[in-house]
Amino acid sequence: MKAMLLAAGLGTRLSPLTADRPKCMVSVAGREVLIRNIDWLRSNGIRELVINLHHHAEAVVDSIGDGSRLGVSVAYSREPELLGTAGGVLAARSLLGDETFVVVYADNLFDLQLAAVVDGHRQSGATASMLLLERPDVSSSGVAVLDDAGWITEFQEKPVPGTERSHWVNAGLLVCEPELFEVIPTATPSDLSRDVMPKLVQRPHALRGHRLAHGDRVMWIDTIDDLKATEATLATGSSMGAR
Numbered sequence: 001m002k003a004m005l006l007a008a009g010l011g012t013r014l015s016p017l018t019a020d021r022p023k024c025m026v027s028v029a030g031r032e033v034l035i036r037n038i039d040w041l042r043s044n045g046i047r048e049l050v051i052n053l054h055h056h057a058e059a060v061v062d063s064i065g066d067g068s069r070l071g072v073s074v075a076y077s078r079e080p081e082l083l084g085t086a087g088g089v090l091a092a093r094s095l096l097g098d099e100t101f102v103v104v105y106a107d108n109l110f111d112l113q114l115a116a117v118v119d120g121h122r123q124s125g126a127t128a129s130m131l132l133l134e135r136p137d138v139s140s141s142g143v144a145v146l147d148d149a150g151w152i153t154e155f156q157e158k159p160v161p162g163t164e165r166s167h168w169v170n171a172g173l174l175v176c177e178p179e180l181f182e183v184i185p186t187a188t189p190s191d192l193s194r195d196v197m198p199k200l201v202q203r204p205h206a207l208r209g210h211r212l213a214h215g216d217r218v219m220w221i222d223t224i225d226d227l228k229a230t231e232a233t234l235a236t237g238s239s240m241g242a243r
Contacts, residue, residue: 001118002096003046007106008054008079008088013223021059024106028220029234033051033221034060034106035070042071044114046102051097052077052088064239084189086196090181098178105172105190109230112216124150126208127200128180132170133212137161140222141169142193144209152207155197168209171218175210 011023018026024034034051041049049072053060057078067074077092089096089103092124099120102114121129132144134179138159145154145166156165183199184190200207212218219230 002048003102005106008052054079084190086190087188090184103174108172109219127206128173129208130169131173132168163227
């Protein structure tokens with residue numbers, strides 16, 4: 001199985017830390033978030049990786065190279081113009097192949113067993129399965145509305161406070177079948193949350209939700225405050241708690 005790490009974003013909310021590097025190369029407790037993700041994927045048995053690049057792309061290439069020193073194999077999908085999260089996945093289609101693959105938002109960090117998400121996805125027969133995190137404030141997130149069987153029936157991107165229909169949000173990890181490519185618009189930029197998920201929920205049993213299990217963690221570095229909180233969590237090993 002291959003994984004695609006979405007790493008092309010500008011990371012403007014982390015300025016000035018992203019003035020000379022992409023967001024994924026910001027150091028978190030002494031180690032770049034992208035390298036932490038590569039280590040996590042390798043420890044979960046995934047060693048063939050695709051990374052998309054745009055902002056300060058050479059900072060990634062100079063650090064990661066072909067991935068061999070980290071025990072993985074890395075292919076790069078360069079984006080002279082930003083293609084968006086969905087457009088980036090579509091552009092990497094030839095690198096990802098024709099089998100089940102994982103999409104990882106490379107500026108998040110994961111502390112969980114990936115096999116549980118992949119196994120649940122395969123058993124469900126879904127086109128895509130989305131890891132979900134429960135958050136009290138969902139105004140800056142993509143929100144999944146689920147039925148009793150765990151299928152996502154509606155997806156709200158950054159709902160206005162008071163209009164949210166769920167508190168389960170996209171945690172930044174998807175397990176996908178190649179059929180996903182058929183749903184991605186060819187016009188760019190295109191976004192997974194805005195342009196793809198609303199299409200999938202119109203199809204029966206296409207988009208499945210995988211709720212974060214007790215004891216599993218997802219961390220993020222969207223802002224300087226988020227970065228500090230994530231570093232504190234890594235330092236103490238404590239639970240993320242409500243965010």
